[in-house]
Amino acid sequence: MSTRLVQITMKAQDDSALGRFWAQALGWGVDSEGPGVTNLEPLGFSYPAPEAVCIDIVARPEPKTVKNRVHLDLATTSAAHQAELVARLEDLGARPADVGQGEVPWTVMADPEGNEFCVLEPRPVYRGTGPIAAVVLDCTDPREMARFWDGAMDWTLLEVTDDHATMRSAQGVGPYLEFLRTPGTKSGWNRVHLDVRPYPGDDLAAEEARLRALGATDPGIDRSAISWTVLADPEGNEFCLLAPR
Template identity: 85%
Template sequence: MATRLVQINMKAHDDSALGRFWAEVLGWGIDSEEPGVTNLEPVGFSYPDPVAVCIDIVARPEPKKVKNRVHLDLATTSTAHQAELVARLQGLGATLADVGQGDVPWTVMADPEGNEFCVLEPRPIHQDTGPIAAVVVDCADPRAMARFWGEATDWTVHEVTDDHARMRSAQGVGPYLEFVRNPDTKTVWNRVHLDVRPYPGDDITAEEARLLALGATDPGVDRSAIHWTVLADPEGNEFCLLSPR
């Protein structure tokens, strides 16, 4: 049994407006499964498929209080493309952001609701990822996070150091999942989190038990009105275990 990363979930005051922004950024299609939820995926995409990690934007009234622990890195093909993309994003409503990054070759930005993301300088490793180079998670211990997520999913761990870990779909397509050491402690519910899904035919109850045995925890969310399972990884980052598909 195993899960795979299928999407990220992002909270927003206005899911429709933020959905339009990210659809323009990524060149993706936009849909809505119900009021208050905006779904983004590549045009012609057959969900789920490891060639892309989709985005669900969900309306929530709570204000953003701290830097997100999960963010997107966008890929570029040249320094000129990086500059052009930054300018285009600013035209769409993004702003430059300072999270203490100092003098780095990538550009840190925030979307219209303040969610941080990075426009990376061109890197050969990202030449085939699509517009999203990586989903990045801040953490205290990249090695421990790689161990957990490497067993929780069927993704392959490509690199592990004390400061950084990198994973990708076992099929070698789509964006990377990266864990980056950050001294900041988690203080609030994550406004951006991972959603994972078992394969067709797997038993979700058994998969939940397996994840708990690996080190996930139950944050005690009321499940009476939802049809998925909310868990937290060993560092307390919430994630959703969706039904097999």
């Protein structure tokens, strides 16, 4: 048994408006599984598949108050493409953001609800990922995060250092999952989190037990109105274990 990363979930005060922003930013299609939920995936995509990590945007009334611990890095193919993408995103409603990055070759931005993301300078490693180069998690211990998520998923662990760890689908397609050592610790619940799924035929309860044995914990969220399982990784980052599919 194992899981794989299939999507990230963002909380938003206006899921429809934020969905329109990210759909235009990525060139993806927009759908909705119900009121208060906006679903984004590449056009013609057959979910779930390793070629993309999709985005679900879920309405919540609380405003964003702290820097997100999960963010997206967007890929570019040239310096001109990077500049053009930054300008287009600003036209869509994004704005420059300062998270203490200093002088760096990438551009840090925030979407219309303040969610930080980066527009990277062209890097050969991200050729072929699609518009999302990487899903990035801030953490205090990349080695421990890599240990947990390497056991939790069937993705390939590509690099582990004291400051950074990187994973990617075993098929070698789609975006990377990266763990970046950053100062500070988690404060409050994450407005952006990972969603993972087991494979068809896997037992959901057994998969939950396996993840708990690896170090997942119960974040204490009321599950009475939801059909999926909410867990937290060893640094307290909430994630959802969805039904096998």
